[in-house]
Amino acid sequence: MFALTGVASGKLYPMQRKYSSRMLILAAVAGVVAGGALPWRQLGELSLTAAAQAQPAPANDGKLRVIVFGAHPDDPEYQSAGVAMKWARAGHHVKLVAATNGDIGHWGMAGGPLAKRRHEEVLEVARRLGVTNEVLDIHDGEIMPTLENRRIFNRLIRQWNADIVITNRPNDYHPDHRYTSILVQDSAYMVGVPFFGTDTPPLKRNPVFLYAPDRFQRPNPFRPDIAVSIDDVLDPMLDALLVMESQIHEGGADGNASLYPANDPAAREKRRAQVRQQLAGRYASYAERFREALVKNYGEAQGRAVRHAQAFELCEYGRQPSYDELKKMFTF
Numbered sequence: 001m002f003a004l005t006g007v008a009s010g011k012l013y014p015m016q017r018k019y020s021s022r023m024l025i026l027a028a029v030a031g032v033v034a035g036g037a038l039p040w041r042q043l044g045e046l047s048l049t050a051a052a053q054a055q056p057a058p059a060n061d062g063k064l065r066v067i068v069f070g071a072h073p074d075d076p077e078y079q080s081a082g083v084a085m086k087w088a089r090a091g092h093h094v095k096l097v098a099a100t101n102g103d104i105g106h107w108g109m110a111g112g113p114l115a116k117r118r119h120e121e122v123l124e125v126a127r128r129l130g131v132t133n134e135v136l137d138i139h140d141g142e143i144m145p146t147l148e149n150r151r152i153f154n155r156l157i158r159q160w161n162a163d164i165v166i167t168n169r170p171n172d173y174h175p176d177h178r179y180t181s182i183l184v185q186d187s188a189y190m191v192g193v194p195f196f197g198t199d200t201p202p203l204k205r206n207p208v209f210l211y212a213p214d215r216f217q218r219p220n221p222f223r224p225d226i227a228v229s230i231d232d233v234l235d236p237m238l239d240a241l242l243v244m245e246s247q248i249h250e251g252g253a254d255g256n257a258s259l260y261p262a263n264d265p266a267a268r269e270k271r272r273a274q275v276r277q278q279l280a281g282r283y284a285s286y287a288e289r290f291r292e293a294l295v296k297n298y299g300e301a302q303g304r305a306v307r308h309a310q311a312f313e314l315c316e317y318g319r320q321p322s323y324d325e326l327k328k329m330f331t332f
């Protein structure tokens with residue numbers, strides 16, 4: 001089986017990679033059978049599947065149901081962490097979905113061991129944020145906007161009975177990001193169509209679809225329709241995100257061994273401080289970029305005082321709420 005620490009490195013042969021999905025499911029099943037004796041037993045608590053097995057919908061308790069789609073196990077986390085934590089603390093239901101299993105997202109390891117490691121990382125992030133998550137077992141770098149995947153996305157949104165769906169915009173450097181966004185867009189109408197995807201009841205009310213920010217300018221730059229402060233959750237949110245060492249400390253597919261050297265405690269400490277500052281800086285830059293939207297939301301004095309923020313753009317597909325309704329959705 002796998003090294004439990006998930007630090008196995010080295011490239012895998014194609015045959016090993018081919019079987020990574022099945023091995024992961026076996027690992028998940030083994031985790032359940034072991035009855036909690038293993039540190040990775042949590043794998044069994046969430047589905048890791050390309051078929052999006054039925055998960056119970058959150059309670060119909062008048063709280064919001066939010067689902068966030070990102071391409072890899074870290075994208076929905078970055079896109080939503082602060083607001084997800086605030087929603088969760090207010091009793092709303094949030095689910096983060098990675099559309100691929102992230103099995104090539106590292107410079108020194110790949111295949112099943114990497115997918116397992118990344119799944120464990122995002123499980124812990126979700127636990128700390130207070131949200132649910134799911135990682136689809138589609139290979140990293142290989143998701144396509146197919147009819148099969150449209151059905152999977154449609155089913156996930158319906159099962160969550162979502163009020164709000166969040167993803168990245170389709171203008172993006174990474175093909176997985178682009179196609180994940182397209183698949184969400186393709187669901188923006190179909191989730192209400194009764195005779196599409198008839199294994200799950202259609203939604204009676206179309207969700208609001210939102211995009212997280214990026215810096216791409218063509219064909220059109222990101223335009224914030226709502227911006228909110230995350231100052232009150234910044235530290236626990238960073239603590240949660242920084243669990244993803246494979247992506248943040250070690251640099252993911254663009255990293256190298258010297259970034260977070262295994263046997264150099266001082267260098268590791270320095271790296272930890274550096275990545276924390278960088279991550280905080282990302283959300284600080286949003287507060288500067290989206291200052292006018294913050295002032296619109298909170299008024300002049302409070303809006304100017306926000307130091308870390310998240311912002312979202314309303315997708316033209318899906319339900320079109322008024323500004324007041326949108327603002328209410330972000331009242332935590």
Ligand SMILES: [Zn+2]
Pocket residue numbers: 071072075174177
């Ligand atoms: Zn990504």
